[in-house]
Amino acid sequence: MSENSKLPEINLRRTSDLFQIEAIVEMQRQVDREELITLLRFVKETLDEGEKLTPKKVVEDWLIGFPISSGKRLLRVLEDLGLIQRERGSRNIQLLPQPDTSYVLTEEGQNAEATDIIFMPERLAVVIQYAIDPLIPDRIISVQTHTERLKDLISRNDRGWNELVEYESIDLPEELEDIVGNEIVVYEGNRTGRIIIESFGQRVIPSKQNSTIQLNLHLSPQNSPRLTISKDSRTHEVIIDRNLESQLEYKKVLPSLIRQTGQNWSDEKEAISVRFGETDYPQRMSFETDLQISNPEIKNLEDFESCPLRRVPIAPRTAADAQKWYEFLVVEGITSYLTEASFNSYVEKQKDNFTSFGFDLENPTLENIVERFSNMREDDTYHPIYWFLNTPRDLSLRREE
Amino acid sequence: MAIEKSTAREHVHDRSNENLQDVWISSKKPTRVELAESMDDEVWIAGKKGEFCKNVVKHIEDSEEFICFSTFLFGNETIERALLDASERGVRVYMLCPSEKIDTEYNDDEDVDERVEEHKEFLDRVGGRVLIRSAEHLHSKFILIDPKNLEKRAGFLSTANFNRALYDNPEIMVRLEADEIDSLFMQFIHGFWEQSQSEHVKTEEGKGDFPPVSKPPQDLAIEISSCSLPVTVKSTRSDYENLSLREETLDFIKSSDGPLTISTYGIDIDHKVAKALINKAKTTDITLLVPLRPANSEAYTNLSKAGIRVLGIDRLHAKVIIGERDGEKSGLLMTANLQPKGLDTGYETGIVLTGDRLEKVSQIIERWMQSGHWIYKDSIEIGNATEEILVRREITTTRGKTQRYVEEKVVDSIEEELPEVKQLSIEIEPEPQRKNSSTLSRNVKYRWKLERPVLPKDAQRIDEDKEESFPLFRKGNQIFIVVTEENEIPKALELKKTKFKGARIVIQ
Numbered sequence: 001m002s003e004n005s006k007l008p009e010i011n012l013r014r015t016s017d018l019f020q021i022e023a024i025v026e027m028q029r030q031v032d033r034e035e036l037i038t039l040l041r042f043v044k045e046t047l048d049e050g051e052k053l054t055p056k057k058v059v060e061d062w063l064i065g066f067p068i069s070s071g072k073r074l075l076r077v078l079e080d081l082g083l084i085q086r087e088r089g090s091r092n093i094q095l096l097p098q099p100d101t102s103y104v105l106t107e108e109g110q111n112a113e114a115t116d117i118i119f120m121p122e123r124l125a126v127v128i129q130y131a132i133d134p135l136i137p138d139r140i141i142s143v144q145t146h147t148e149r150l151k152d153l154i155s156r157n158d159r160g161w162n163e164l165v166e167y168e169s170i171d172l173p174e175e176l177e178d179i180v181g182n183e184i185v186v187y188e189g190n191r192t193g194r195i196i197i198e199s200f201g202q203r204v205i206p207s208k209q210n211s212t213i214q215l216n217l218h219l220s221p222q223n224s225p226r227l228t229i230s231k232d233s234r235t236h237e238v239i240i241d242r243n244l245e246s247q248l249e250y251k252k253v254l255p256s257l258i259r260q261t262g263q264n265w266s267d268e269k270e271a272i273s274v275r276f277g278e279t280d281y282p283q284r285m286s287f288e289t290d291l292q293i294s295n296p297e298i299k300n301l302e303d304f305e306s307c308p309l310r311r312v313p314i315a316p317r318t319a320a321d322a323q324k325w326y327e328f329l330v331v332e333g334i335t336s337y338l339t340e341a342s343f344n345s346y347v348e349k350q351k352d353n354f355t356s357f358g359f360d361l362e363n364p365t366l367e368n369i370v371e372r373f374s375n376m377r378e379d380d381t382y383h384p385i386y387w388f389l390n391t392p393r394d395l396s397l398r399r400e401e
Numbered sequence: 402m403a404i405e406k407s408t409a410r411e412h413v414h415d416r417s418n419e420n421l422q423d424v425w426i427s428s429k430k431p432t433r434v435e436l437a438e439s440m441d442d443e444v445w446i447a448g449k450k451g452e453f454c455k456n457v458v459k460h461i462e463d464s465e466e467f468i469c470f471s472t473f474l475f476g477n478e479t480i481e482r483a484l485l486d487a488s489e490r491g492v493r494v495y496m497l498c499p500s501e502k503i504d505t506e507y508n509d510d511e512d513v514d515e516r517v518e519e520h521k522e523f524l525d526r527v528g529g530r531v532l533i534r535s536a537e538h539l540h541s542k543f544i545l546i547d548p549k550n551l552e553k554r555a556g557f558l559s560t561a562n563f564n565r566a567l568y569d570n571p572e573i574m575v576r577l578e579a580d581e582i583d584s585l586f587m588q589f590i591h592g593f594w595e596q597s598q599s600e601h602v603k604t605e606e607g608k609g610d611f612p613p614v615s616k617p618p619q620d621l622a623i624e625i626s627s628c629s630l631p632v633t634v635k636s637t638r639s640d641y642e643n644l645s646l647r648e649e650t651l652d653f654i655k656s657s658d659g660p661l662t663i664s665t666y667g668i669d670i671d672h673k674v675a676k677a678l679i680n681k682a683k684t685t686d687i688t689l690l691v692p693l694r695p696a697n698s699e700a701y702t703n704l705s706k707a708g709i710r711v712l713g714i715d716r717l718h719a720k721v722i723i724g725e726r727d728g729e730k731s732g733l734l735m736t737a738n739l740q741p742k743g744l745d746t747g748y749e750t751g752i753v754l755t756g757d758r759l760e761k762v763s764q765i766i767e768r769w770m771q772s773g774h775w776i777y778k779d780s781i782e783i784g785n786a787t788e789e790i791l792v793r794r795e796i797t798t799t800r801g802k803t804q805r806y807v808e809e810k811v812v813d814s815i816e817e818e819l820p821e822v823k824q825l826s827i828e829i830e831p832e833p834q835r836k837n838s839s840t841l842s843r844n845v846k847y848r849w850k851l852e853r854p855v856l857p858k859d860a861q862r863i864d865e866d867k868e869e870s871f872p873l874f875r876k877g878n879q880i881f882i883v884v885t886e887e888n889e890i891p892k893a894l895e896l897k898k899t900k901f902k903g904a905r906i907v908i909q
Contacts, residue, residue: 339618374491381529381603382488390493391532394467394549395590397622 006288007270008311010219010253012296012304016133018141018211018231021173024201025126027143028119030194039074040083040113043105053084056099072097081118083109119196126191131213132175134301135227137241139179141213142188143195172200187229187236217304219250247300257296258312269357271315276324279314284328287353289314315357322359329353330364334385339392340366406855406908411848417784423698424778425713425806426786431773433571433715436765444761447561447572451479454567458483460546460555467493469545469589470531471748473507474498476519476564481527488530497592497748500524500535500599500611506742507540508562508666509696510716516564524601528609534597535611538636540743541588541736541750543577548586556582558752560719560736570718571664571769575734575758584630585750591625595639596748633737633749646737646751647744650674650722653733654681659725662766664690666718667738670700674739679707686710690766692717693775693806702779713775723754723763732759783843786811815842819849856881856907870896872909880904 042062046053055071063070075097078084084103105113112118125146130139183196214230225248227238240248258265258272266273272289283289288311297303316322329350338346343366354361366389373386438452439445445453454477461468461483468487475481475498484494503517510516524533542559558581561572577585599611617623625634625641631649635642654661654677661681668675668691678687687709691697705711722733732754737743754762860874860881867873871893874881882904884893893906 336615337618337621339620341620342618379529379603379607380489384602387493387532390467391495391593392618392621394493395469395495395593397587397590397624 006311006313007221007250007254008309008313009221010217010250010257010309012217012219012298012307014215014302014304015212016131016136016215018129018131018213019173020127020129021176022125022127022146023172024123025128026121026123026198026201027191028121028196028198029191030117031120033118036078036081036083036118037112037116039078040105040109040118043078043084043103043109044113047105052087052100052102053104054100054102055097068099072099072101075101075103078109079103081108081120082106083112083118117194119194121198123201127189128176129188129211130173130176133215135215135217135240135244136229136238137243138184139175140184140186140197141229141231143186143191144189145191176200185239187238188231188234217248219248219253221250221254225250244301247298253298256299257293257309258291260296261291261293263291264317266315269313269315271313273317274314274321275317276321276328279325283314284325285332286311287314288312316354316359319359319361322354322357323361326351326354326361327364331369331385334369334388337388337392338366339396343389406853408851409848410851411846414845414847415843416845417782417843419783420780421783421786422780423702424781425693425775426778426781427773427775429773430808431715431775434768434772436768440761440764441757443576444758444765445574446765447567447570447574449568451568453557453559453574454479457544457557460544461487463553464492464546465553466547466550467495469495469497469543469548469586469593470563471497471539471541471543471589471592472559472563473540473542474503474516474520474562474564475523476516476562477567480563481523485527485530488527494527494531495589495593496527496531496533497539497541497589497597498524498533498535499537499539500533500601502537504537504742506667506740507738509694516562519564525609528601529603533601534593534599534614535601536596536598536636536638536748538742538747539592539596541592541632541748543585543589543736543750545577545582545586545589548582548589551579554579554582556585558585558734558736558750560721560734566718570716571714573719573721573734573762573765575752575754575762577752581630581752584628587625587628588630588632588634588750590623591628591634591641592748594621594623595641596634596636598638631733631735631751631753633744633747635746636748644745646735646749647673649733649751649753650735650739650744651677653722653724653726653731654678656726657681657685657724657731658728659730660686660688661722661724662688662690663723663739664717664719664721664766664769665739666692666694666720667740667743668697668700668704669740670703672739672741672744674744675700675704678704678709682708688712688770690714690717690770690774691777695806701777705777705779711777712770713777714769717769719766721754721762721766723759723766730759730763731755732762734762783811783841786841786843809841812840812842814844814846815840816846816848819847821850821852854905854907856883856909873901873904882906883909885909 039062042058043053046057046061051057055068055075058071058074059066059068063074075084079086083106085106086097087102087104108119127144127146128140129142131141132139180197180199183194186192186195211231216228216230218226225240225245227240228235229238255265255267264273271287276284291309291312292306293309294306295303296307316325330347333346333350347363351361351363369385370389373383373389377383436446436448438448438450439456442456445456447453458479461480464487468484470484488494498520500521503520505513527533542562543557545554545556547553548556556577557574558577559572559574561567561570561574566572594617597614600614602610602612604610625643628643631646632643633646635644651673654674663678668689678689681687689704689709689711691701691711691713693713693715701711720735720737724731733751734754735749735751737747737749737751743749856874857876860876862872863875863880864873871889872883874883880901880903882893882897882901884890884906885908890906897904897906
């Protein structure tokens with residue numbers, strides 16, 4: 001399918017239930033530490049040049065003019081974040097770093113340098129909201145630290161005293177098992193952005209949550225799919241999982257949706273293939289139709305709410321349909337006086353509408369149309385087209401031979 | 402001398418020296434003689450038999466391709482039927498005329514409202530079957546039948562609108578020569594595409610409407626510069642202008658080397674043509690045939706004063722100039738009046754008459770003049786109005802602001818009874834008041850009855866202890882001065898003036 005700008009945009013939406021648990025988690029979250037990213041680049045360059053990375057090297061070549069202790073401190077920060085580690089065989093591996101203690105990049109360090117993203121490890125009590133929807137493999141929508149949620153966990157008893165809501169301890173829901181250790185994106189709460197949950201600890205408890213999120217999937221012929229989630233009037237753009245990209249390809253989804261309505265989609269014409277007699281006036285004039293799709297479904301991604309599909313291209317199914325359609329357009333487009341020459345160029349222009357359909361069409365003649373409208377009278381009056389075509393022939397100085 | 406309480410009085414008023422202005426006179430009421438309506442199927446006059454209509458209808462019935470038709474007003478059932486039958490057969494009928502706004506400067510006849518209504522009803526009836534384009538200034542009157550068909554083409558120029566005028570008015574219609582048809586066809590094409598402002602369409606409710614027209618197709622052949630007929634083509638609609646009809650008219654008047662006879666419906670004294678006529682009248686006999694039309698009276702007065710013989714023919718509408726050019730008789734027939742609207746702006750057509758057509762048109766004009774006409778007088782004393790009939794201008798209106806003429810007979814004497822007058826003095830002469838009469842008399846004898854004022858019976862005398870010249874009475878607040886002799890009246894009036902203002906003088 002070409003990047004046809006005339007193809008319709010697809011807007012699909014559905015609602016997913018939100019589930020909630022409270023848990024103690026060990027996690028890493030993306031932090032905004034640009035100075036450390038810059039230092040990591042220096043580390044990488046130093047090591048790539050085959051030199052030793054030591055506190056001394058840092059203050060000699062990067063933090064010039066600072067005491068060596070500054071170099072030590074900075075490298076300790078990187079070491080604490082797991083981004084560098086002391087070189088194997090280093091003499092001082094168990095001791096505080098010395099000016100010549102040498103370091104190498106860890107795998108996390110290499111990733112951070114490559115992606116400019118640094119994760120900060122945390123252990124904390126959190127309330128997690130998640131949705132079970134194939135469009136959101138990451139599942140987790142919101143992570144809120146427990147202390148900030150604490151007030152919501154307290155209820156007042158009959159005597160007006162605060163008391164903790166009691167929860168039953170459960171195992172980690174199955175749907176969340178495969179997110180452990182993977183980088184995911186969180187959209188709501190106070191731990192938004194990229195996080196990695198290393199582990200769920202004790203006290204995994206479900207809590208009541210009658211909330212939902214709205215998923216909006218937008219597909220267009222020119223652009224990549226766009227997924228947003230909306231909750232409580234807030235909307236977030238969702239990074240679509242790479243594994244879903246193939247399923248969300250516009251050229252696959254559009255025909256699939258149209259066929260779900262029973263229409264005859266032609267990949268070749270990039271249009272619904274229709275009989276001329278099945279079309280109405282607006283469709284004939286625009287080569288488009290509007291469809292209403294009941295419960296549209298994308299393979300493996302479940303179904304969506306019924307939705308309209310506006311301005312879907314339509315095309316004549318057969319050469320006979322195309323010829324009728326062509327003649328219809330020629331007649332309908334005559335809205336002013338035409339000389340024979342301007343009629344001929346007008347007819348050719350109308351024919352351009354049918355070029356992509358690949359039919360061999362015969363041009364309607366002025367004579368035929370005039371003849372047709374000579375006999376087509378309403379209330380004894382001639383149709384305007386009768387005058388539009390006859391008058392310039394009659395009322396011009398060109399004498400007929 | 403005692404005063405009579407009631408006397409009969411009379412007075413003869415001599416109007417012989419009274420001057421009447423802007424009048425038409427005639428020894429007898431002019432009547433139009435019946436002339437043959439058709440002259441060899443080449444020239445026609447309007448007439449009761451409708452010969453010209455029959456001729457046009459015949460050509461319409463024979464038409465095969467299309468008809469071009471221009472008129473200021475339409476209202477002719479016979480031609481309408483023929484046009485619709487032609488349309489039914491597939492013959493395209495194109496029409497140029499005004500639609501919504503009909504400019505009565507072109508025509509202010511008494512029945513013009515009725516004619517306009519008739520015209521609009523026609524447009525409603527035929528719109529869609531006839532393609533109608535309109536503009537306020539379209540005034541030319543002609544019909545071209547199959548103008549592109551070299552074998553069958555025919556055309557007629559008419560001074561008459563295609564309505565009752567074809568039966569009632571002094572009008573002239575001529576058959577067009579082939580080259581004239583070609584030229585007039587050019588004018589029609591230009592009129593249709595470039596001069597018209599709106600086009601008839603049927604609305605969804607089935608009513609007629611006249612929305613503005615759009616520009617003609619760019620590649621359409623519209624050419625008028627080689628039009629050989631004298632025409633007026635000028636409007637706000639187009640930059641193009643052609644005033645060759647005005648130039649031809651002026652040249653005709655200036656270059657004519659013999660007597661000139663001009664027939665027109667409208668003439669404007671401020672127009673170049675009128676000035677040229679006044680100038681020409683110094684050396685040439687000019688006869689101007691016109692209708693009795695108050696709107697033209699200023700022109701009639703001035704042209705008459707300039708020595709032009711102004712003759713009136715009822716309902717005259719034909720526009721013709723006949724004279725001599727280069728020693729040869731020549732003529733010009735046109736649809737335009739001798740006015741700015743017609744010669745300086747508008748959409749009009751003229752043809753130069755020569756040969757048979759000229760002779761025939763000349764004969765028609767001659768016969769009209771012979772058969773009776775009014776003579777215009779800018780001023781005449783009643784005593785000198787020796788004709789039996791005199792028409793004079795009346796300032797009353799019959800419809801809106803339009804003036805009209807009324808006819809009055811001139812007689813030697815008439816008597817008129819005036820209402821009773823209650824006056825004290827016999828010296829007071831009643832003001833002659835003309836009755837709404839169709840008779841104009843050189844002498845008028847007025848008769849009336851004079852009643853004298855008397856003292857009320859229950860009035861009380863109030864001067865017994867005073868020494869006044871006359872007895873004084875009072876009734877209510879009114880004081881009465883009583884006289885018994887006619888010669889006492891001046892003294893009584895003096896007393897009233899000096900001492901008893903508001904008192905009434907009565908007879909005892």
